[in-house]
Amino acid sequence: MMRKQDTRIRILYVDDEANNLLAFQAGFRRFYEIYTATSVAEGLAILNDHEIHVILADQRMPKVTGVEFFSIVRKAHPDPMRILITGYTDLGALVEAINSGEIFRYIKKPWDDLELKTAIQNAYEVYGTRLELKNKIRELERTNDELNRFVYSTSHDLRSPLANILGILNVAKLQSPSEDPTGFYDMIESCVNKMDLFIHKIIEYYKGIRVDNVNEVVDFHTLVNDSISLCNMQNPQLVFETKVDQTAEFHSDSFRLSLVLNNLISNAVKYQRSDEERPKVSITVKADKKEALIFIEDNGVGIIEDHLNKIFQIFFRSTDYRNGLGIGLYIVKEALTRIGGDINVNSEFGKGTRFTLKVPNHNEQEEPEVAETAA
Missing domain, CATH: 1.10.287 (Helix Hairpins)
Incomplete structure (x- = not known):
């Protein structure tokens, strides 16, 4: 569907040959608002001062080719559509330019007026669609x-x-x-x-989702103990078995890691079986300079196998055993995603659940390993 035009299409044509610029103006000035430039510097100056919809550029120009010019333009002015005008067939360069998004399409010299006009119209419609999409995304x-x-x-x-x-x-x-x-x-x-x-x-x-990520030193001993302190009052009979093996300085977001541990440990405590004689929750952490592996396991009610791929969806409740809200595991997944972590679950209904977490160590000061060479 063609976009309704409330303004004339504004075109910038960059070409070192003045005759080409004059020919384009003579053939298309009745249809478009045209700006011309004989150098890359002039073209960039026009782009800085005017809202341009479509850019045409000749491929063979002194010092900078049309594709190279578009590569520069794309970084500073990504919105205008780019059409390459070329009298030479350098298929490899053209394919690379199209695939990398540097150009919308190319037109051979000497151009056919109808073909060029159609290309400009199509480019403008894509420009308008993209602009409307950006506005919708911004509004959303x-x-x-x-x-x-x-x-x-x-x-x-x-x-x-x-x-x-x-x-x-x-x-x-x-x-x-x-x-x-x-x-x-x-x-x-x-x-x-x-x-x-x-x-x-x-x-x-x-x-x-709103708090910015903070890359800070994490002490897993403290995080685990704090989470247990928050949760153990829910069931004083429950036994916590913990093992923390942290062999390197670990950098991550303590706030989001606390969200993850608090929710998982709270669930492990909450969803214990009433007939379990020795309710327990096992928490194991193995953290090194690369990543942290965290295992949280309970001997509670477990999760039905058909529900395992749904438990991280918001408001999904696998059981009515404790009137869960269906939010905690969604929060866990979101928090882990924001710090680059991952989570997997294994469970057997009526016997218990085991969560396995991987969290990368974002230690930016870590020196790259150097391979040893034989003397």
């Missing part, structure tokens, strides 16, 4: 940013009244400690706690 990013800010702000504002509800509920329980025959107090407290957890996860997600 702005809308998404506003939505994220709204969700984050609303989530923060909701936590205060929830805290007030819990406070009033606790006061009511103290005044009438034995009067709750219907169990309404416990139901209200359960719903409020679930909503508060949901809001907390939304805030975690927002921070995970």
Whole structure:
């Protein structure tokens, strides 16, 4: 579908031969707004001062070829479409230029007016489509940013009244400690706690996608111990088995690694079987100058095999065993992606789950290894 033109197509033609420029102006000035230049410097000056839609350039020019000129132009002015005019058939150079995106197409000299006009029209339509797409993407990013800010702000504002509800509920329980025959107090407290957890996860997600990556020194002993401290109150009977082997200075994003560990360990604690006599969670870390391998394993309820490829989707819940929210593992995946990590899961329903994580060491100061040579 042809794009509706509200302005004339603006064309820049760069050619060291003045006769070619005059011939182009004579044949096309009724249709287009034309700018001409006899050198690369003049062409760049025009591009800096005017919004150009299509650039034509001769291939054989002194000092710089047309393809080389387009390579320069593309970096500073990527939007205009580029058409090469050539009287020589250098097929290898043309194919390379087209494949690398330096030119939209090429026209042979002497050009056919209809062919050149069609090429310009097609190039302008592509220019317009790309411009509309960029504007849509920019608008979508702005809308998404506003939505994220709204969700984050609303989530923060909701936590205060929830805290007030819990406070009033606790006061009511103290005044009438034995009067709750219907169990309404416990139901209200359960719903409020679930909503508060949901809001907390939304805030975690927002921070995970909005906070800039920080490359800092990571101490896995501290990260693992802090995560266990946050989670072990959920089940005092649960045993944590930890082994951290960090043999090199490790650089990554501590905040996102904490998000990952907190969510995975919390899930391992939450989804334990009620009939398990010795509930446990094993956490193993092997970190060296290249990467960290992290294994988190539990003997809980496990995950149905058909669900293993869906558990990282947002709001997907594999089980109703503990009224999960379906957000935690999505946050884990997003956080790992942002630091270049990866995660795999193995599970047997009714026996437990094992997560395997790979996180690269972003130690920019690490010296490249030098191969030893025999004396």
